Amino acid sequence: KAGVTxxxxxxxxxxxxxxxxxxxPISGHRSVSWYQQxxxxxxxxxxxxxxxxxxxKGNFPxxxxxxQFSNSRSEMNxxxxxxxxxxxxxxxxxxxxxxxxxxFFGEGSRLTVL
Amino acid sequence: QKEVEQDPGPxxxxxxxxVSLNCTYSNSAFQYFMWYRQYSxxxxxxxxxxxxxGNKEDGRFTAQVDKSSKYISLFIRDSQPSDSATYLCAxxxxxSGYALNFGKGTSLLVTP
Numbered sequence: 001k002a003g004v005t006x007x008x009x010x011x012x013x014x015x016x017x018x019x020x021x022x023x024x025p026i027s028g029h030r031s032v033s034w035y036q037q038x039x040x041x042x043x044x045x046x047x048x049x050x051x052x053x054x055x056x057k058g059n060f061p062x063x064x065x066x067x068q069f070s071n072s073r074s075e076m077n078x079x080x081x082x083x084x085x086x087x088x089x090x091x092x093x094x095x096x097x098x099x100x101x102x103x104f105f106g107e108g109s110r111l112t113v114l
Numbered sequence: 115q116k117e118v119e120q121d122p123g124p125x126x127x128x129x130x131x132x133v134s135l136n137c138t139y140s141n142s143a144f145q146y147f148m149w150y151r152q153y154s155x156x157x158x159x160x161x162x163x164x165x166x167x168g169n170k171e172d173g174r175f176t177a178q179v180d181k182s183s184k185y186i187s188l189f190i191r192d193s194q195p196s197d198s199a200t201y202l203c204a205x206x207x208x209x210s211g212y213a214l215n216f217g218k219g220t221s222l223l224v225t226p
Contacts, residue, residue, distance in 0.1 A: 004157070033212040042218035043158070043202065048211055056213045090157050094212055102148070103212055105157030 002027065004106035006091050012112045018079040021109045023091030025072050031055075031096030032074040033103060034066060037088040046089075049074055050096045078111075086113045117141045120203055120217025129226050133190040137203035137217045140184065144205040144215070147179050149188045152200045152219065161201075162188065193224045 005024040013019050025032050034046040045058035049068035066076040072093075078085055088110050092103035120137045127133055135149075145166055150158035162177040164170045164186075170177045176189040186205070190197055200219040206212075 031212060035216075043204075043214075043216035045213045045215075048213065056211050058213065092157075092212070102160055102163055103214070105150075105159065107155070107157045 004091055004093050004104055006089075006106040006109050008109055009107065010110050010112075012114060013081050014114050015081055015083060017081050018077060019081060019111060020075055020077045021089055021091075021111075023074045023076075023093075023106060025074070025091075025093030026104055029093035029095055029104070030072055031094040032068055032072065033092045033094070034074070034076050035090045035092065035105075036060075037090055037108070038086075043090070046076065081113045083113050086111060116218075118203060118205060118215045118217045121220055122218055124221040124223060126223045126225060127193055129193060129195060129224055131193050131224070133188075133193050133197070133222060133224075135188040135190075135201050135203075135220050135222070137186050137205075138184055139186070139205060139215075141205075141207065141215070142181075142184070143207035145208050146206045147177070147186050148204040148214070149175075149177055150202040150204060150216075152202060154199075158202055195224050195226050198223050 007022045031050045033048040037043045048056040052068045063079045068074045088108040090108045092105045118139045147164045149162040152158040167179045167181045174191045178187045202219040203217040204214040
């Protein structure tokens with residue numbers, strides 16, 4: 001069974017640009033969550049989508065947005081990039097039928113903002 | 115103050131040692147407690163999952179939750195060099211879905 005796939009794995013952007021990251025969940029999983037991981041703050045919850053609807057949202061500015069498609073694939077977008085947005089962005093999937101918190105993570109997309 | 119506190123280490127132990135990793139938390143609403151392991155340049159993988167208080171054992175790993183003290187632990191017996199990784203505790207409240215609160219992780223090195 002294929003795991004969670006994230007693309008691109010690495011990318012470099014400059015301040016003010018925008019970026020879109022993609023995530024393909026494990027087959028059959030309907031929930032996709034996004035997390036930001038930085039050395040200073042650790043892993044922080046961005047948002048979660050289930051059946052194309054945002055079900056939960058973390059404490060991030062509106063520059064961070066996401067969406068989920070009918071095949072459960074998800075994208076997240078960050079507009080007007082800032083230096084502090086440099087981080088590893090992790091996508092995680094789950095069946096989504098309960099709220100036990102058992103997540104399956106991808107390897108992440110490492111974003112560097114110059 | 116973060117809701118979940120975890121000593122970042124690094125923690126270095128010889129092969130075969132018993133490792134103890136800990137987290138404290140402040141939110142009494144947390145009911146689901148997890149330990150994830152993250153190897154360098156990889157995403158976290160779930161190691162142990164516990165609901166509410168108590169112990170859970172899986173092979174060389176034992177997770178303990180003490181809700182009265184707001185303290186959780188992960189014990190690794192007979193540690194191996196392959197256990198060298200960052201260990202992240204995570205927890206969530208009922209009905210918060212997959213909005214997990216993570217500790218910053220403890221870096222563990224097991225030397226042969």
